Amino acid sequence: MKPYLREKSAFSFEEIPEKTCFEAGYLVTKNSGWRRARPVIDxxxxxxxxxxxxxxxxxxISESDNNICIDYDFCKGCGICGKICKAGAIKMEAEV
Ligand code: SF4
Ligand code: SF4
Incomplete structure (x- = not known):
């Protein structure tokens, strides 16, 4: 398993993990039930x-096959990713 960036002072693109932190054992309880809106990537x-x-x-958030992926089981819908995306590629959509 690849190292996680928060443990490193510098990184290269190849070091971006292919799995979410859940896969590394950092998240153990699904928290998607908190979410009022989910980030959707264009x-x-x-x-x-x-x-x-x-x-x-x-x-x-992880990268796979040159695409950004979000693990919706553990995304709590805080919207930070949408705020930080300067390209406007992340929109928060209301959960139904
Ligand atoms: S920044 Fe917040 S809304 Fe975006 S993927 Fe992470 S937990 Fe979900
Ligand atoms: S911040 Fe926006 S443009 Fe940058 S990788 Fe994430 S979705 Fe793509």
């Missing part, structure tokens, strides 16, 4: 800057 707008990954407080 892949056409995403420039892969990885700022959303770095700022997500729960570590539920």
């Amino acid at each position: 892949k056409d707008k995403c420039v892969m800057c990885l700022q959303c990954y770095l700022y997500c407080p729960d570590g539920v």
